[in-house]
Amino acid sequence: MRTPFLFISRSFRTVRSLKQRHFVSPASALERHQRVVVRYSSTHSCNDNKNYYITTPIFYVNASPHLGHLYSAVIADCFHRYKLLQGFNSKFATGTDEHGLKIQQAADIAGKDPLTFCTDVSERFKHLFSSCNVLFTDYIRTTEHRHCEAVKHFWSVLWNKGLIYKGSYEGWYSTQDESFLTPLQVVDALDSSGREIKVSLESGHKVEWMKEENYMFRLSAFRTQLLDWLRGNPRAIQPERFHQAVLQWLQEDLPDLSVSRQRSRLQWGIPVPGDAEQTIYVWLDALVNYLTVAGYPDKHNQWWNVAHHIVGKDILKFHAIYWPSFLLGAGLPLPQTIHVHSHWTVGGKKMSKSLGNVVDPLERSQMFTTDGMRYFLLRQGVPDSDCDYTDDKVMKLLNAELADSLGGLLNRCTAPALNPAQVYPSFCPQSFPREQGGRAVVEDYHMLDAVHHLPAVVAQHYESMHVYKALEAISACVRQTNGFVQRHTPWKLDRTDSKDQRWLDTIIHVSLECLRIYGTLLQPVVPEISNKLLSRLGVQQGRRSWADVNFLPRYQGADCPSEGRALGSDSGVLFSRLESPNVDQQKTKKNKKATKLK
Numbered sequence: 381m382r383t384p385f386l387f388i389s390r391s392f393r394t395v396r397s398l399k400q401r402h403f404v405s406p407a408s409a410l411e412r413h414q415r416v417v418v419r420y421s422s423t424h425s426c427n428d429n430k431n432y433y434i435t436t437p438i439f440y441v442n443a444s445p446h447l448g449h450l451y452s453a454v455i456a457d458c459f460h461r462y463k464l465l466q467g468f469n470s471k472f473a474t475g476t477d478e479h480g481l482k483i484q485q486a487a488d489i490a491g492k493d494p495l496t497f498c499t500d501v502s503e504r505f506k507h508l509f510s511s512c513n514v515l516f517t518d519y520i521r522t523t524e525h526r527h528c529e530a531v532k533h534f535w536s537v538l539w540n541k542g543l544i545y546k547g548s549y550e551g552w553y554s555t556q557d558e559s560f561l562t563p564l565q566v567v568d569a570l571d572s573s574g575r576e577i578k579v580s581l582e583s584g585h586k587v588e589w590m591k592e593e594n595y596m597f598r599l600s601a602f603r604t605q606l607l608d609w610l611r612g613n614p615r616a617i618q619p620e621r622f623h624q625a626v627l628q629w630l631q632e633d634l635p636d637l638s639v640s641r642q643r644s645r646l647q648w649g650i651p652v653p654g655d656a657e658q659t660i661y662v663w664l665d666a667l668v669n670y671l672t673v674a675g676y677p678d679k680h681n682q683w684w685n686v687a688h689h690i691v692g693k694d695i696l697k698f699h700a701i702y703w704p705s706f707l708l709g710a711g712l713p714l715p716q717t718i719h720v721h722s723h724w725t726v727g728g729k730k731m732s733k734s735l736g737n738v739v740d741p742l743e744r745s746q747m748f749t750t751d752g753m754r755y756f757l758l759r760q761g762v763p764d765s766d767c768d769y770t771d772d773k774v775m776k777l778l779n780a781e782l783a784d785s786l787g788g789l790l791n792r793c794t795a796p797a798l799n800p801a802q803v804y805p806s807f808c809p810q811s812f813p814r815e816q817g818g819r820a821v822v823e824d825y826h827m828l829d830a831v832h833h834l835p836a837v838v839a840q841h842y843e844s845m846h847v848y849k850a851l852e853a854i855s856a857c858v859r860q861t862n863g864f865v866q867r868h869t870p871w872k873l874d875r876t877d878s879k880d881q882r883w884l885d886t887i888i889h890v891s892l893e894c895l896r897i898y899g900t901l902l903q904p905v906v907p908e909i910s911n912k913l914l915s916r917l918g919v920q921q922g923r924r925s926w927a928d929v930n931f932l933p934r935y936q937g938a939d940c941p942s943e944g945r946a947l948g949s950d951s952g953v954l955f956s957r958l959e960s961p962n963v964d965q966q967k968t969k970k971n972k973k974a975t976k977l978k
């Protein structure tokens with residue numbers, strides 16, 4: 381016997397008594413969440429009291445952008461676009477980190493003056509991000525005047541509070557990481573010519589012994605406050621394992637931090653206010669970028685109170701220990717969340733110029749399309765652990781999920797053979813009733829249930845930066861919808877029979893509704909594909925926000941704004957299947973052979 385739509389059967393009484401026009405389910409946590417989401421996003425226009433501020437780390441300009449950099453930027457872009465869809469007024473900052481010894485050295489090697497060198501590389505990052513549809517609202521360079529002023533002001537606040545004192549630092553320093561290390565963080569190694577050197581245990585970069593007079597920040601004074609912050613805000617650092625790692629670090633000694641370098645050693649940086657012999661430590665300089673963009677020192681509150689950072693795992697210590705301590709010292713609020721991501725490796729190894737395994741993101745996005753790269757990075761990238769990159773994985777994933785599954789579904793439901801009128805056809809409640817008796821089977825009700833819950837599931841995963849889980853959930857629903865079409869083989873129905881015709885229209889209507897939900901939810905990840913999909917479905921620009929997801933209103937007895945409307949005219953392929961270069965070569969060989977045989 382057929383089971384009616386599970387969701388309705390479970391909450392049947394509620395449905396009847398409330399006479400709701402919407403799907404109603406047991407008040408699961410997810411649904412409560414969705415209701416909140418929907419309530420808050422009832423308008424597409426930006427609402428002033430709904431601000432959101434997301435940042436990427438600012439990128440070093442000593443080398444060209446690589447895949448890992450694009451990954452950081454695409455995660456932040458996904459958050460930003462998601463918040464915009466929810467009606468937030470979202471600010472999204474990225475940019476370049478341009479001071480420091482390694483930049484100075486890279487400019488020397490390139491034979492350019494440092495600023496020209498920085499401008500060239502900074503433009504390359506900007507170009508990459510723009511090409512990949514990274515919709516930043518602010519692009520900050522630490523060499524800008526506004527930033528230098530913000531850093532000097534920030535320094536003076538810490539100085540005036542007695543948190544910076546003149547001292548001397550003696551210990552290990554890694555120029556590559558711009559980081560001070562304790563003896564326990566350093567190990568013996570051999571350089572390329574077999575000489576004994578010391579390297580950082582964590583990054584493997586060479587370290588040198590440094591002995592300098594410089595300014596120290598009273599980092600040690602903040603240990604308890606940091607612990608209180610983390611214990612009181614268990615979701616401040618996500619995922620959980622990184623939150624725990626920081627708590628663990630705080631169990632150890634927290635020595636004061638050197639926050640300047642002698643000018644004689646480092647000229648390429650911001651001078652310490654009132655002491656031209658010293659240059660401000662690059663990490664203090666760089667971290668303040670988040671405040672500069674927010675409008676510091678005059679008008680930063682509106683944004684600074686809603687700040688969220690995206691950072692790679694290698695720079696967690698700087699963001700979760702140094703930065704909050706500086707902020708506490710300056711009397712400023714701490715960031716709302718620090719979202720940490722892991723790294724992309726190639727052949728199981730860190731990408732590096734010397735290993736020759738650096739993946740060029742621009743080249744790859746030309747090869748696989750920008751949306752293809754975005755989808756791959758966010759679908760395969762797991763915040764908790766490193767992922768290995770191969771072109772083959774990209775091709776397989778994109779062909780399976782974007783070309784075949786999603787593209788195939790759209791193709792089927794909009795093909796003139798099945799949909800000669802090229803419209804969003806009518807839904808027939810008798811064919812697909814809310815209770816038993818129509819032509820729908822139990823799996824179809826399961827599918828409706830899954831798609832109905834999907835926006836809340838996806839929202840929850842987007843919020844917690846588990847984008848891969850959101851995409852997994854969407855992909856599973858796309859498979860279910862394909863199964864639905866396959867099961868009912870609408871191409872076999874008899875169009876001359878009015879009942880069959882109504883059922884055929886219903887199958888297409890339901891499938892297009894599913895596609896509308898997928899297109900809407902995928903916008904933060906693959907904006908171009910989503911746009912193409914929604915345009916093909918004839919969904920107007922103003923009806924693509926999170927508040928518009930309302931799935932299959934006809935099933936609930938409400939009107940469907942799309943019903944009867946013409947489909948969009950662009951019937952082109954949603955995502956073209958990718959061919960591997962090897963396959964291409966084989967094909968060419970075969971063709972040549974065939975030509976010869978002729």
Ligand code: MSP
Nearest residue numbers: 437438439440448449477666667691692693723724
């Ligand atoms: N300039 C500093 C950040 C200062 S923020 C105040 C910096 N720059 S970076 O260019 O080296 O790194 C920028 C971001 O790229 C970091 O989040 C880092 O984790 C990320 N990635 C660098 N290599 C990566 C991979 N191989 N994979 C993923 N992300 C990686 O650190």
